[in-house]
Amino acid sequence: MPSSPAAGIHEYLxxxxxxxxxxxxxxxxxxxxxxxxxxxxxxxRILFVVLFVAVxxxxxRQPTRxxxxxxxxxxxxxxxxxxxxxxxAAAFDPPWLSGALITLLNLxxxxxxxxxxxxxxxPRWVQPGGTVAFVAxxxxxxxxxxxxxxxVELATIxxxxxxxxxxxVAFASxxxxxxxxxxxxxxxxxxxxxxxxxxxxxxxxxxxxPDFQPVTGPVTQVLALASVVSFFLGFAAPAWLRxxxxxxxxxxxxxxxxxxxxxxxxREVVTELQRAAADALGAxxxxxxxxxxxxxxxxxxxxxxxxxxxxxxTYIGGRAFVAQQRLIVTDAVASDPEHAAVYEGAQARVxxxxxxxxxxxxxxxxxVYGDRAPIFVEDDLWLVQLVADQTAVILEARRMAREAIxxxxxxxxxxxxxxxxxxxxxxxxxxxxVLLGQAELLERRLERDPTSRVDPAGIARIARESRRLxxxxxxxxxxxxxxxxxxxxxxxxxxxxxxxxxSLERYGYDGAQFxxxxxDEPVLVRxxxxxxxxxxxxxxxxxxxxxxxxxxxEVRAWAENGETRISVxxxxxxxxxxxxxxxxxxxxxASNAQARSDTGLGLGLYICRRIIEGHGGRIWxxxxxxxxSTFHVALPAQVLREPxxxxxxxxIPLPPTSGVGPDG
Amino acid sequence: MGExxxxxxxxxxxxxxxxxxxxxxxGYSVEEASNGADALRAIxxxxxxxILLDMRMPVLDGWGFAAELRRRQxxxxxxxMTAARDAARWAAEIAASGSLSKPFGFDDLIRTVGEVRGAA
Numbered sequence: 084m085p086s087s088p089a090a091g092i093h094e095y096l097x098x099x100x101x102x103x104x105x106x107x108x109x110x111x112x113x114x115x116x117x118x119x120x121x122x123x124x125x126x127x128r129i130l131f132v133v134l135f136v137a138v139x140x141x142x143x144r145q146p147t148r149x150x151x152x153x154x155x156x157x158x159x160x161x162x163x164x165x166x167x168x169x170x171x172a173a174a175f176d177p178p179w180l181s182g183a184l185i186t187l188l189n190l191x192x193x194x195x196x197x198x199x200x201x202x203x204x205x206p207r208w209v210q211p212g213g214t215v216a217f218v219a220x221x222x223x224x225x226x227x228x229x230x231x232x233x234x235v236e237l238a239t240i241x242x243x244x245x246x247x248x249x250x251x252v253a254f255a256s257x258x259x260x261x262x263x264x265x266x267x268x269x270x271x272x273x274x275x276x277x278x279x280x281x282x283x284x285x286x287x288x289x290x291x292x293p294d295f296q297p298v299t300g301p302v303t304q305v306l307a308l309a310s311v312v313s314f315f316l317g318f319a320a321p322a323w324l325r326x327x328x329x330x331x332x333x334x335x336x337x338x339x340x341x342x343x344x345x346x347x348x349x350r351e352v353v354t355e356l357q358r359a360a361a362d363a364l365g366a367x368x369x370x371x372x373x374x375x376x377x378x379x380x381x382x383x384x385x386x387x388x389x390x391x392x393x394x395x396x397t398y399i400g401g402r403a404f405v406a407q408q409r410l411i412v413t414d415a416v417a418s419d420p421e422h423a424a425v426y427e428g429a430q431a432r433v434x435x436x437x438x439x440x441x442x443x444x445x446x447x448x449x450x451v452y453g454d455r456a457p458i459f460v461e462d463d464l465w466l467v468q469l470v471a472d473q474t475a476v477i478l479e480a481r482r483m484a485r486e487a488i489x490x491x492x493x494x495x496x497x498x499x500x501x502x503x504x505x506x507x508x509x510x511x512x513x514x515x516x517v518l519l520g521q522a523e524l525l526e527r528r529l530e531r532d533p534t535s536r537v538d539p540a541g542i543a544r545i546a547r548e549s550r551r552l553x554x555x556x557x558x559x560x561x562x563x564x565x566x567x568x569x570x571x572x573x574x575x576x577x578x579x580x581x582x583x584x585x586s587l588e589r590y591g592y593d594g595a596q597f598x599x600x601x602x603d604e605p606v607l608v609r610x611x612x613x614x615x616x617x618x619x620x621x622x623x624x625x626x627x628x629x630x631x632x633x634x635x636x637e638v639r640a641w642a643e644n645g646e647t648r649i650s651v652x653x654x655x656x657x658x659x660x661x662x663x664x665x666x667x668x669x670x671x672x673a674s675n676a677q678a679r680s681d682t683g684l685g686l687g688l689y690i691c692r693r694i695i696e697g698h699g700g701r702i703w704x705x706x707x708x709x710x711x712s713t714f715h716v717a718l719p720a721q722v723l724r725e726p727x728x729x730x731x732x733x734x735i736p737l738p739p740t741s742g743v744g745p746d747g
Numbered sequence: 748m749g750e751x752x753x754x755x756x757x758x759x760x761x762x763x764x765x766x767x768x769x770x771x772x773x774g775y776s777v778e779e780a781s782n783g784a785d786a787l788r789a790i791x792x793x794x795x796x797x798i799l800l801d802m803r804m805p806v807l808d809g810w811g812f813a814a815e816l817r818r819r820q821x822x823x824x825x826x827x828m829t830a831a832r833d834a835a836r837w838a839a840e841i842a843a844s845g846s847l848s849k850p851f852g853f854d855d856l857i858r859t860v861g862e863v864r865g866a867a
Contacts, residue, residue: 505832508830508832509830509831510830512830512848512849512850513759513762513830513849514761515849515850516762516765516830516849516850516851517759517761517762517765518850519850519851519852520762520765520766520768520769520850520851520852520853520856521765521768523769523852523853523854524765524768524769524772524853526853527772527853528772540764541765541768544761544764544765547761548761
């Protein structure tokens, strides 16, 4: 039996921690139970050593701080176990051995503290404070264990409870704030830490309270087993488990990205993919760069939603893109000082960049960043790669869809051109028939009787059909021109009232046919006045054509809600329900207009729409109450600029207000 | 053989007038109709010897008119005149005796009408 308190505790700890329990005394009394406990103890020791080997191997392959600290954590335990076994085997049992072994164990909370900083950061004083405390504790263990073991025991309990407990709580909260794989692994680490601390605290507490030792022995071993298993899951999870843990992240990424093929704007897609990638990876931020076809430039979306175009090799992502290799940079500013401001602004200290490619096509690069290195680098790289691959698939699908649409658009354009030509040819032939016929009639009549009088009806027909032909040709050319280059963008402020008046005057329309309702103050729009007149002429002509004998056609102009509004109201045949939108399409004429057999290509309103939309406005048709059509035009209003010279009408074309003209 | 009566069916009044004048100069007697239904009424009034028929017309088009003639077992030679490219095909569709593609000149008109008359 031990002779001093220190020797007693020493003996107890030796049995509890470093050797199989009670191997000298228990063979006879309860061999089965002792054997089970002994087996358990051996299993725990072997597992801790294996875990140490595994994490050390990883730290050698990927020398990150987190990996090193993990190796340190299990190194303390493993060396304590191995050291005790070796000392036992060599019958080497100096009085300081237990103090040294306890000091090795005390490495664990210190390593945990360092890991906390790797995982989520800790206040500045925690690390140095922990180190000082550990050194003090080591000195205590090595120097004073023999003389006052209770003091060392109590200090160790306090050390584990306070520092280990702090670390375990920090792991748990880091787990709650992480996502997916990291969350699961971090949770396992937290559970392992809690169990391990509990086991150690119970062992040391029981050393002070010998009465409880028969109970605490098995409890400790069970806790230790659970702890080592948890640590295994956290620090060295098998591949199948990591796949299972990763699955929800990928699923959420895919679920969010599946809708993106329908989104038109590339910027929206990039932003959403970035968000989904960051979420799936549990990273604070992600940036998706899209390369151009030659791989010379890279486009990113700025926070304000605008494009940022840079040479392809710019940023760390650009380097990964050029090298077509995954990159991990743990200090972005040091690695790419030229763009220090960018990284600092995004709090991107650690950057993982993975190039995106589909077959041989280099699409761009996915960059994921955060303010600290990922704990589980391998997993994060894997996941970033998977997300990047998936992103590439989505981008590629979008590109192919767009190409298909463009191809179809080209086919449609060709088809439309053919339709256009055939419709144009058809409509040109009708007046040509009359022209040719009438001209030949004149010819024949003159041949037969050189003195015959000219037929006025025939001449009138020739003139009318010629005019019609002219209008058709100019409509055709106009429509084709608009199709090729879009509406004119030569925009200057114009007074709608003036345009309406001049349109009415030019056609010589009298008050019986038209009535205008115009305000006293100018109604300004910013557009090419020639274009607006073209629209007005078209609407007025239509109104006359389809409402020749009704009440006067009303033309109104006014300003409303920041828009300049014009309406042309007729009381003619109207447009049948369901056709009021279609009449603005190319070659479309209302069915009742066709039935009246008024000829026309169905281009006038189409041209109007193109012009108005080209100026940022809208044009639409309504039914006039009581019958007829009302055509509405809404254009963005021109806001009066502050007059430069004090005259409010300085740069606005206004009609002369008196008879004092250049020639008056 | 007396006057040959020709019915000109077209929704374009200027074309009707022009074709009618050209035929009248050549001694034909001409009736006009602005669509298929109009033309059916004209035929009831006085049977023409020949019909010049536009195909695309409101109310009753060329195909409907030809079908109605067949139903009534009225056999009058028809010459299709159209601005569409398919003059000959449309003529075949309604079993017309000839076709004219707009724009056609004086000679085309008189020759075609003469050929159809000669064959009849």
